[in-house]
Amino acid sequence: METPHLGMEHQTIDAYGNRYCLNGYGYDSLLQHEFTHEWFGNQLTNAGWDDMWLHESFGTYMQPLYSQYLNGDMDYFSWLHELRLKLRNHHPIVSGSSRTEEQVYDEKAGPGQDIYNKGALMLHTLRQLIGDEAFFDSIRRLVYGRPDPQLGNFSPRYASTGDYVAIVDQVSGRRLDWFFDVYLR
Numbered sequence: 001m002e003t004p005h006l007g008m009e010h011q012t013i014d015a016y017g018n019r020y021c022l023n024g025y026g027y028d029s030l031l032q033h034e035f036t037h038e039w040f041g042n043q044l045t046n047a048g049w050d051d052m053w054l055h056e057s058f059g060t061y062m063q064p065l066y067s068q069y070l071n072g073d074m075d076y077f078s079w080l081h082e083l084r085l086k087l088r089n090h091h092p093i094v095s096g097s098s099r100t101e102e103q104v105y106d107e108k109a110g111p112g113q114d115i116y117n118k119g120a121l122m123l124h125t126l127r128q129l130i131g132d133e134a135f136f137d138s139i140r141r142l143v144y145g146r147p148d149p150q151l152g153n154f155s156p157r158y159a160s161t162g163d164y165v166a167i168v169d170q171v172s173g174r175r176l177d178w179f180f181d182v183y184l185r
């Protein structure tokens with residue numbers, strides 16, 4: 001739905017006000033970002049605000065990923081470089097305890113925009129570490145709760161950071177706590 005607000009996901013519909021601006025990569029990144037939430041937000045929801053990166057890191061990584069699909073590696077790495085310039089690195093993305101939305105988005109006392117940009121870079125690194133097959137398998141299992149989603153065999157679900165780490169361990173056959181300790185915790 002077109003609104004005066006730039007962009008916000010809501011269940012079953014997005015508020016959108018970017019006037020279909022192309023982003024220099026050949027598509028409207030805001031529209032694409034909000035659509036990723038329609039997929040995640042209606043099928044997978046973060047268990048708590050401390051797990052909000054599950055929405056925004058994946059939602060942000062989808063823009064470089066889509067650019068790689070559209071135009072190849074040059075656009076993909078150009079996107080990653082833009083995200084890198086936005087890194088803050090003041091607080092861990094995941095605190096390990098229950099937090100409010102305000103605490104997570106607080107740019108001084110919380111991770112703030114790192115749940116978007118640093119989290120997306122973390123997913124890029126994870127993808128290089130475990131390979132495309134395991135990486136995309138991990139997303140499928142995170143979102144649908146099973147490796148073989150078909151219409152009728154899954155329902156909307158909640159997941160936490162710990163759930164995703166366990167999935168990555170399972171699909172990669174490795175113990176990657178050290179990786180998530182460094183980049184998330």
Ligand SMILES: [Zn+2]
Pocket residue numbers: 033037055056059
């Ligand atoms: Zn978002």
